[in-house]
Amino acid sequence: GGLSNLLFKCALPEHILSVGDEPRQVLLRVYGAILQVSVVTPDPPNSGFHGQCPQGVDSLVLESVMFAILAERALGPRLYGVFPQGRLEQYIPSRRLRTEDLQDPDISKEIAVKMSRFHGMVMPFNKEPKWLFGTMEWYLKQISELTFPEEEQRKKFNHLKNYNLQEEMKNLRELLEATPSPVVFCHNDVQEGNILLLAGHAASSSDKLMLIDFEYSSYNYRGFDIGNHFCEWVYNYTHESWPFFKASPENYPSRQQQLHFIRHYLSEDSGRRGDTTHEEQACIEEEMLTEINRFALASHFFWGLWSILQAKISTIKFGYLDYAQSRFEAYFQHK
Template identity: 55%
Template sequence: MLASYERITMKKKSCGPLKQAGSLLKIHGAVRAGAPQQHHPTVTTEDTGPPAEKKRLGSSLVVDERNLRTPSPLFGASGDDDSEAEGRAFAWCRDFLSGSWKTIEESDFQIMAGLSNLLYLCSYLTMLTKTVISLSVCLCVSVMQGVDSLVLESVMFAILAERTLGPKLYGIFPEGRLEQYLPSKLSNPDISAEIATKLARFHEMVMPFNKEPKWLFATIDKYMDQVMKISFTREAHVKKYKKLMKFNLPAELESLRALLAATPSPVVFCHNDVQEGNILMLEDTDHNTTDRLMLIDFEYSSYNYRGFDFGNHFCEWIYDYTYNEWPFYKATPENYPTRDQQLLFIRSYLAEKRRHLDSVIDQTQMEDDLIIEANRYALASHFLWGLWSIIQAKISKIEFGYMDYAQSRFDEYFKQKKLFV
């Protein structure tokens, strides 16, 4: 996701979507700010220094390099200057898009970087009935991924787009792909029922991928290995790291593994990152329809335990990643959904599932079981993103309180554990 024009704000795994009409072009492929994928970051032995900062306003380029964790493949370390990088993006938009994109002048083309070094908003202004309209697409660049990963991701996006469960796919090329951009608003609990309905449809997908639920603990195990080997030099980080290590995370991981092994949860095709930055509200829709939103950003989607999608989504109610002061997030634990709010979500999910089932289910028992399942898998969400944040404190140049965020996630983990174990 991309952040607002006013400030490109860090999100744990994405930035908040740009509020602008038009289409979104993504040249896509790797990690949103370093979140888990098949390829994980390698921890180095030195803290990163303060990142460079560069902004050029006008009709061409706006880039805030504080938000680029590694050199961008578009603006990258190869020596490309702004005009050359912009020219590459302009050529992709012209060649793969239709309509007015075929006739615009490069001088009218604009490009803006978001949080990730992979995502760029490309746009231009046009006059229509004496009104200035900005047409935009998101450019998402592939870096550091194998051919297999790119093929699988492209297949997934194409299938989701065809079934209207994801943005339209305009084109795929070696450097990435082009996707539709849709008008957006931040999510809120009022649309919880529809999020649940969309998630139920997502879980019904049969995708041509490995059906074994390896993603969750394979990711946690790799992160744990890295966290236990990290050596911080910055005094503030050293102090916070030592505090986190008092939790005895390896032993706690084994406890979590045993708990979830004893918690039934079907394996389905999971989104794995249902949070406010990955939900787009659709404008200009029929007011009588329930299709007012769309799930986006499927970089982490894989076969996984259903409970993780529920628990992870509930955890995200706590965190606001648009907070504009240090540590650039705000944790409000009391926002974790109440039992009634969880039941609204669960009942909407089950109502959608019943449309595809011939058998009669015990609704009350299913609700009770899902409450336990979701809240136990919420522990896995806190644990995974807590480890992830420790690693980001070491390798990321993004201005964000990663160690504070890690502490928050593990604090919530232990609070949650007391309630549901």
Template identity: 55%
Template structure:
């Protein structure tokens, strides 16, 4: 179970995606200059909101947004309500574009009224998801060859999108660093939590993180626009909408999306084959390490992924195809370690702050158990 904010995000990745930051429930959406001119009723936001908007745009957008000063940064309120406000952020006319960055973006800031938690085991519907008759996948459906192949295709297309955001892969270890710093300061009062937390702390997590960084630094993985949470609850099976090409799935829930390493997105997806969040009894999830995809299942996924991302892949010899698949196989299984580490830290923090009834500490232990088992299997 991963508790998240409901942001009302478009369920189609082919549409303009927003930049989502879970902690602040932020959506940034690029817009064209002509469209921005048609929007009426601009107004000045308060200074605190302007400051936050400036820092967000400076961090997550690229090109001239990196150097624009706060004084020159332009922002106006497009429309506001009880639940959220929409702002137009723009570069000044005097600021020269550097590359292909958008000069205008729409920023939607959600208020606390929309910060309603949901979890993997419960139906989640955002604004546009309601337009489709669909259901989420079940965990055991991820291993179905046809489902796995289509998820690979969807992920490949997702990775091929060019988004007007900072393309430096800072999200993964930037977030892990932040989480680890928080974990090292955590304290618990419940006896069961104290014992389990002590066991997790005994693993020397700072040293493990440095070891993981070193391993992944030596592992080539292209930086692409990643979903970062491609699990069964974020894949819709559409009803009555199967196209002539047989496509029937839709990726949803983009709040963790960012530029990141390709290996993490695929490795994280493979890890999710092991976790079922529909258990109605404590700890409210099931884990089965035997469900981690076999090499044959992974190569099936990887082959379909490479066929979608590399137009010349099908023209290669069987030997050259297998070489590329084997290289990606090594890459994603190393980055699967980062998935376990990331969600393990996240879950320890949730065990301290969340009011949701879920075995967060047990989930953290399950993820770190899987982390060390994966290390042993890889011999690293």
């Protein structure tokens, strides 16, 4: 399941009795290649990581800690055990959302509320917002050393390199440094595959969803988390033929759909912000629209780089270079 990890549902046979509170079924997560690669690579300057690559060993330890904390706060599945290549999690009867579900107003409202609560958490991690550009710098360094043996892959890779990504990232950094955005604890990957629709909950329930998969979570800019989610309205990862995704740019949320999300996000955040007048609320909404859509550019850039690296190291059958091309095309179209 997903584009980073391998997931397996494991269950006891019916004739085997459980011992004590032992669960009868669990989810086995085996970390994907990008989460295990180059664990002795030195950090890029200001990356916010210590002694390992951004998705290396230290990051996996942090994620397990994070996972356990979120489970204790009933914000994620329970953690049953960890091992170097993965972990055992609570299996939750559910289905993952589909891309088209994100447009449902009730579902969008609940995602906004859940994200706002997530952003309100205080976590025992480095609160400097170094994750975004620190990780992208590391990805770029790895990409600069890549080679592809197959001619078709080489052509696609060379086309991507023509974008002058190092210079473009400098331009992106300058734009975002001029874009105010609060630093909060972010999920950083709120796409449909990382949102469970819980079994046994009525469609009208306001607590029918659960965010999962926290391996990219960190302190980061609020605009990135929301902008990244809006970008995910466009991409369907369940396409059955190569490249195993479909991009529908027309599905990017409209202004009204964005405002629907923002208003429910802010309503959950009102306790932290205090009372606002109608005029102040309207001003906040307009500022957030600008903030989010600028940081959506960072989402395209981040996952574009990620996908180039995945094309080299992942064993998952997916058109990673095609996906990278799609994300960078979207970046330059929206810029």
